[in-house]
Amino acid sequence: MRVRQQIIPYLFLLPALILLIVFNLLPTIATVVESTFVISLRSGERVFAGFANYNRIFNDPVFWKSLQVTVVFSLIVNPLQIALALGLSMLINQKLPGIGIFRSIYLLPVAVSLNVTAIVWRLMLDQNTGMINGILFNLGIERQPFLHSVDLALWSIIMIASWIGVPLWSLFILAGLQNIPPPVLEAAKIDGANAWQSFTRITLPLLRRVLAFVLVADTVANFLLFAPILLTTQGGPQLSTNLILYETYRRGFVYGDLGASAAMLSVMLVIVFIIVGLELYVLRGQD
Amino acid sequence: MSDAINSTTARASSAKRHGKPLRATFTSGIVYTLLIIGVLIVVIPLMWAMAASFTPNHKVFEYAYPFTWRALLPVDFTMEAYDNLFARGFGRAIANTFFLAIATVIIGGAVNALAGFAFGRFEFRGKNVLFLTIIMLSFLVPVDLTAIPRYILVNSFGWINTWQGLLIPGLANSLVIFLFRQFFADIPQELIDAARVDGATWLRVLISIILPISKPVLVAAGLLMFISQWNSFFWPLLVAPRQELRVVQVEISLAVGQYGTIWNELLAGSMIAAVVPILLVIPFQRYYVEAITGTGLE
Secondary structure, three states, X not given: OHHHHHHHHHHHHHHHHHHHHHHHHHHHHHHHHHOXXXXXXXXXXXXXXXXXXXXXXXXXXXHHHHHHHHHHHHHHHHHHHHHHHHHHHHHHOOOOOOHHHHHHHHHHHHHOOHHHHHHHXXXXXXXXXXXXXXXXXXXXXXXXXXXXXXXXXXXXXHHHXXXXXXXXXXXXXXXXXXXXXXXXXXXXHHOOOOHHHHHHHHHHHHOHHHHHHHHHHHHHHHHOOOHHHHHHHOOOOOOOOOOHHHHHHHHHHHOOOHHHHHHHHHHHHHXXXXXXXXXXXXXXXXX | OHHHHHHXXXXXXXXXXXXOHHHHHHHHHHHHHHHHHHHHHHHHHHHHHHHHHOOOHHHOOOOOOXXXXXXXXXXXXXXXXXXXXXXXXXXXXXXXXXXXXXXXXXXXXXXXXXXHHHHHHXXXXXXXXXXXXXXXXXXXXXXXXXXXXXXXXXXXXXXXOOHHHHHHXXXXXXXXXXXXXXXXHOOOHHHHHXXXXXXXXXXXXXXXHHHHHOHHHHHHHHHHHHHHHHHOOHHHHHHOOOHHHXXXXXXXXXXXXXXXXXXXXXXXXXXXXXXXXXXXXXXXXXXXXXHHHHHHXX
16 A cells, blocks of 8 residues: 555656656757757768857857847847836726726737737738828828838837737736735835835835746746747848847758757757746745 | 926825825826726727728728728628638638647646646655756746757657647646646645545545546636647647648748738638637636736745
8 A cells, every 4th residue: 555655646747757858858958969960961961060050150140140139129128018017917906996807808918829919910010001000190100111120120029029928927916916915005004105105115025026037937938039020020121130039940940950050049048047047046035 | 397296296185185085086097097098009909900800801901091990890891701711721720729729638637637636745755856857947948949859859759740749749738737736735635535544546536536626726727728729839830830730820820921911811810819718718817817827926
């Protein structure tokens, strides 16, 4: 009986563990291994190449440009989404008549896929006939090439990603807000704190954990943004929206250069681990 | 600027002296205004896309540029786009996606529930190590990041353009294992002990004692698996580009390139892709929100 009980949890775990090891952990390791191989042009075989792939990508201006675009994109999109999500979550946390309907409506983008969002916005942002330009026309403003100009394309991607991102992350912050016991805020009010003071001195510090989680999860999600690029700008114009995951896809699947693609993915893995490591460090300091 | 602030403060405090209602009305007026602006940003694209999908193709942009409110309603109603889309075989993609999502919920649900049960209810050697390494690591490394090496691996199994390739790599889901573990850990021990004394096996305990009282976590996990499979795109795009196996998200995305100017069909496909998860999320929103926010707050 006791012996059987020793085996049983392992049996229950077995299917999940095998699947996770084979399809999640092994590919992670394989990414790093693959990055040290190249396909020989002469024989068509995979041959070990050490750091050759890394040498290639580190000497490739397209890779650096893509990394630069990704960093600029991240520095804009993450603070923007989190600030708006914080604002939205405070709005839908108000106890007002009809607030449940608003919460349901704000849930719609969360259920819709990024592909659908990108397709609809691609048509809405169309330079000649899109609705956004239609509204600008009504306001007497001339047509804007939202997806076709170096100045605007990245901002359009930021907007598309935020249409889902802001409502999504606001759900997490809302859950955090609802965990703050009402007496804490009432006590502050009695002590004479105004709304701004109780927001900065009580609400924000109590949201620190949630905000730290959202910051990391949002950063990782936006770091891996792919579908909107494929479906709207395809990295253009002039690589101005060529985010890093799209570049690895282009290398691997459009040009068939899996070695370079794997080397870029390995660099991305390191970046993701640094981001996640920072999260664990920040969260640990608070318990 | 500071005058404006002072006068606002003065007004607010005088409102306070006269009693709360005025100030409260003022604040909730601002809240409603901001909420409605946000709602317009959320709803207008969806309303336009829905209306345009029921519009003849040459009229899709008619009321969008210049913009009139008629752009948001199917004033020139036609089913043309949907008819053509289904004539082109879109029904196949819908059936594929439903099949894949339901199979994921059933098989993946069993796999993840068993793992969650083991982590939530048993003490065994290596438990923490297994949890921290395999579950946490696969939770932290995003699946899209390792999709290309996963593709190489699945290719070596000969699973490209097969159902196995679409289904099996996504079955085990660390987020869903988390959800099950948390829920199962909170079930009172007496319930389980009673059944064990009666000689029930652990599998029987799980099926006839635990699952019947686990509706909330089953709904939450089921929704999460169904919707993430329904909306998944990168992996099906890589692993099963063959037409007979295409899922909805891949089909509409390829249509952007192939039939890029048949706007109403593109939007009709997108609306079908959007409506299914929306219809599932709205009635079960409490479960869904708990499912997606649950792990972030632990």
